[in-house]
Amino acid sequence: MQDPNLTPEIPPAVEQQPAPQAAPAGADATPETTVEVMPGLEEALRIAELKAAEHHDAWLRAKAEGENIRRRAQEDIAKASKFAAEKFATSMLPVKDSLEAALSVENQTVEKLREGVELTLRQLVSAFEGANLAEENPLGQKFDPNKHQAISTVEADAEPNTVVSVLQKGYLLNDRVIRPALVMVAKARSQ
Incomplete structure (x- = not known):
């Protein structure tokens, strides 16, 4: 038998929950009130x-x-x-004007014509410089097939593979060859 002074032990797994409270008067405990609290699908x-x-x-x-x-x-x-060439074309207009002015003079002396041509050439060189167009005149330099086009080889006192004659100057646009120089290149003298 059990001792009447001992109280019965409640197992730890069983917890007491508070008793449900009654809804306030006038409140409707329907599923619609649940939808208001939590959004539906x-x-x-x-x-x-x-x-x-x-x-x-x-x-x-x-x-x-x-x-x-x-x-x-x-x-x-x-x-x-x-319009890439617009700046260059604008710088070429004075060159054209100078050539036309030289041709329009009736009684021109050789000295005046030469002076006008030299002035026109300076204008042209200035236009080339403004457009980053550089002249390639490789006389006395080593032959570079990337910048020069050899027309022939000739026996010369210069070191072999050296440019000994420039037939036509080359031109570089921003260090890119747009016309290679036409050259003659030295070769070793035959014994």
Whole structure:
């Protein structure tokens, strides 16, 4: 038998929960009150659709902006290509004017004609410098097949593979060959 002075032990797994409280008077304890507290599936779907539409709209705007940037870049490239020679052409106009003025003089002396041609040549050289067009005159230099075109080889006192004669000067535009120099190159004398 059990000792009447001992109280019965409650197992630890059993916890006492507070008794449910009665709803206040006039409150309706129906499932609709639960929907107000926690959004339903329809509300979650509506919110997700709004967010998806917002993201889709932002994506469309970004795509359109990217296309506009690409189109403007293509237009800029086309304009740059079309008007690339504008600066050079502008610097060539005084050269043309000088040549026309020289030809328009009726009774010209050789000295005056030469003076006018020299002035015109200085204008032309200035225009070339403004356009980064450099002259390649390799006389006495080592032959460089990247910048020179050998017409022939000749026996000469110079070291073999040296340019001994320039038949036509070459030109470089921003260090890029646009016309190679036509040269004659030295070869070793035969014994």
